[in-house]
């Protein structure tokens with residue numbers, strides 16, 4: 539092993555915050571393995587995530603997912619890797635489902651005790667915020683963290699959060715605005731359910747919208763004229779609800795075209811709000827670049843809409859790869875790496891924080 543190889547840090551990252559059991563291994567900012575075991579099929583029939591089922595599944599899968607991650611990462615380095623080779627174990631402590639978070643935290647602590655490793659507590663939203671900084675095994679990626687120019691405007695668009703964050707450095711964040719009610723991903727999912735698209739609906743709605751025409755119905759853009767950098771999506775969701783209710787009250791079901799068109803109009807309104815708020819934030823804070831993270835950034839239309847705003851202000855905008863848009867352990871290991879550089883380790887008393895905030899106003 540060369541000297542630089544020796545100084546490279548191997549971090550194992552765990553995320554069990556919701557319905558994916560994910561474990562990844564990073565070597566500095568390079569992702570060697572990112573294994574995700576999804577529970578979507580199990581929760582589907584209930585129309586949403588059932589915490590007790592999520593916990594049971596995390597418990598059933600976590601050891602297998604850890605072994606797979608070690609195996610895959612070892613293949614990248616041409617050697618057999620074990621927990622002993624790790625420099626630290628990073629784990630999501632929140633936000634997320636309490637009993638689901640507990641599974642990852644418990645396993646992380648057990649490994650730290652058994653193998654005398656350092657524990658790093660990671661906020662799930664910081665993971666999403668920094669997810670576009672992950673390099674692939676060939677050390678290519680969207681952007682290298684050394685090339686970040688501050689201040690960076692962060693836009694988080696997930697199932698639980700919608701936030702604008704000003705980054706003055708990695709680990710130095712200021713909350714500029716957030717949703718006052720539903721998160722944008724939540725609005726996608728609730729609208730999808732109203733349109734009979736099942737769970738999880740966000741990505742299905744995005745597909746339906748591709749065939750739709752936004753001129754047949756117009757939904758409002760909440761908060762468009764509000765000068766703050768806060769968001770709101772419940773009015774949009776309610777508008778879809780009343781439109782659907784009116785058409786189906788007498789027992790008729792929505793036609794395919796109506797589902798396509800409503801999906802499209804919903805998307806247009808949701809994306810417009812994201813664009814308006816991002817533009818307001820750019821004007822006010824003059825960032826040097828933009829980082830986007832969270833599940834909704836998997837949508838090509840959302841990316842296109844946000845790229846348009848960035849282009850208008852001649853700013854570079856970075857998105858995570860598709861696999862890093864939704865929940866994954868790699869983003870947790872990545873934050874773990876940055877925290878390890880700052881020697882921000884956690885005690886073994888670490889407890890889950892279902893409502894953890896990355897930064898408050």
Ligand code: KG4
Pocket residue numbers: 556666695696697698699722723724726727738739740741744832833834835836837838863864865
């Ligand atoms: O970041 P994430 O995986 O989990 C949270 O931390 O919440 O985000 C999940 C959200 C869900 O609301 C899901 O519907 C949405 O991301 N989502 C999408 C797409 N893929 C996932 N929304 C729109 N288009 C997609 N392709």
Ligand code: ZN
Pocket residue numbers: 662666696697832833864865
């Ligand atoms: Zn997430």
